[in-house]
Amino acid sequence: MSARYLQEEHHIFRSALRKFLKKEAYPFYDQWEEDRIIPRSFWTKMGNSGFLCPWVDEQFGGLNADFGYSVVLLEELERVGSSLVGVGLHNDIVTPYLAEYGNEEQKNRWLPGCISGDSITAIAMTEPSAGSDLAGIKMTAVRDGNDYILNGEKTFITNGIHADIIVVVCKTDPKAIPAHKGISLIVVERDTSGFTRGKKLNKIGLHSQDTAELIFEDARVPASNLLGEEGKGFYYLMQQLQQERLIVAIEAITAAEEMLNQTIEYVKNRNAFGKKISDFQTVQFRIAEMATEVELGRTFLDDLIMEHMEHKHIVKQVSMAKYWTTEMARKIATECMQLHGGYGYMEEYEIARRYRDIPVASIYAGTNEIMKSIIAKELGL
Incomplete structure (x- = not known):
């Protein structure tokens, strides 16, 4: 029995996606698990075939598709294997932050790459000493002229090795009371000075999904990379x-x-x-x-x-x-x-x-x- 939110066009999309995955994912998945990473080439193939962020507005290269398409993608990727969870995170967890809270300049700069697969995204919330308690994060972002200076560490970051665009949860006002009012979201790009990746974490499962530590030591990020308003991150x-x-x-x-x-x-x-x-x-x-x-x-x-x-x-x-x-x-x-x-x-x-x-x-x-x-x-x- 088909779900009520699925129409004929969703089924056509699923059929095309299954054909794509049968050719580009299923034959290689065991090797990816052994290699402990999914190659970037798979991401660009997904993008070229229209399977990344189809919900994004057409003006940025998307299809303006409804959430039903996202459900189809999530289901079919999971059927291949759970290590493809990073694609779902990119499609429907991280990129929505850019689309929802980014200004026009930011959206024009970042969204096309998210759709093509040239830019892989991650969101950095968890720290070595702060998980579910987001208000307890220690990562700071101090304003310095036209930049923010970021210091701190993040861990368990999905897509952490491949990520080109990372939405970093940090404190722009460490003295805020209550603490969550001092949290902001700042986008850090791959080549940012002072930003390095730690080791790729060795997990019990999800072997080919890249999970990493991220380290920020006086990382200088343009203030224009602030996502939305300062202090509204939480x-x-x-x-x-x-x-x-x-x-x-x-x-x-x-x-x-x-x-x-x-x-x-x-x-x-x-x-x-x-x-x-x-x-x-x-x-x-x-x-x-x-x-x-x-x-x-x-x-x-x-x-x-x-x-x-x-x-x-x-x-x-x-x-x-x-x-x-x-x-x-x-x-x-x-x-x-x-x-x-x-x-x-x-x-x-x-x-x-x-x-x-x-x-x-x-x-x-x-x-x-x-x-x-x-x-x-x-x-x-």
């Missing part, structure tokens, strides 16, 4: 987090669907004690339970996508979806690996990779503990 972040968390839920439910489908195929073809594993009632019940949870999650999520496209305020529901779908997907991964038996622990079976990749979804974009706190607050507790 407000901008809060405005965009609804979509960011919805994206994580979309990726999680898609991963759960993929794991379930692979496991159904496995148990239908694997024999034990003279019959197919799928003939055992206990296996059938476990599959039925997982299929029910996945279907419930998908139905809830499709409704939220519709409401998001209608620009409704659904912070509570999106927090519920992000928390519940990521926990559910993690449970599905464990169940599916178990049903694969010893083969599930072998690298040749995709479930092993999925088992490694899915846990971080309950951590990034705000931990699930933070999601529960938001839900509680929205319930008036």
Whole structure:
């Protein structure tokens, strides 16, 4: 059953994207995982084919497409593998900051490269001593004439190695009370003096997704790279987090669907004690339970996508979806690996990779503990 927000043109777009990924991603994904990075050439191929930031306005080179196209992209990229999460972040998390809060000069300077794939984006929030507590960041940006001088470190930055354009969350007023009122967003470009990348981080999963430390030592950035107004950074972040968390839920439910489908195929073809594993009632019940949870999650999520496209305020529901779908997907991964038996622990079976990749979804974009706190607050507790 097709979601209500998908029209014929979305299905045509999905068909074209699948053909592209079948040629340009699926055959190479295992090598990317081994190399621990996705080549930049893939990004430019995505851009040349119209699969980067299709929602951007036509005057900057985009297609002015609705969020339904973004959903199609997120789903199909996740079906290839979770390490393509960086493309979704570029398309629908970072670039929206540039489009929403950038002035005309900034948008003309940055958006065309985001669409072509010549410019890869990242957003630098997390620091070694500040994660979910954004107001606790230490990174500073001090005004010096026509420039800002940035000092501090960021860590766990998705696309950190490849990034050409980085939206950096920093404090332009460290003495502000409350602290979040001193936060601003400043765009740092690849060749900025005083900006260096630390090591590419070695993660349990998402092996080909480049995650890095970023270091700023008296990094001099033009004041014209301030995104929006000084001191409004925290407000901008809060405005965009609804979509960011919805994206994580979309990726999680898609991963759960993929794991379930692979496991159904496995148990239908694997024999034990003279019959197919799928003939055992206990296996059938476990599959039925997982299929029910996945279907419930998908139905809830499709409704939220519709409401998001209608620009409704659904912070509570999106927090519920992000928390519940990521926990559910993690449970599905464990169940599916178990049903694969010893083969599930072998690298040749995709479930092993999925088992490694899915846990971080309950951590990034705000931990699930933070999601529960938001839900509680929205319930008036």
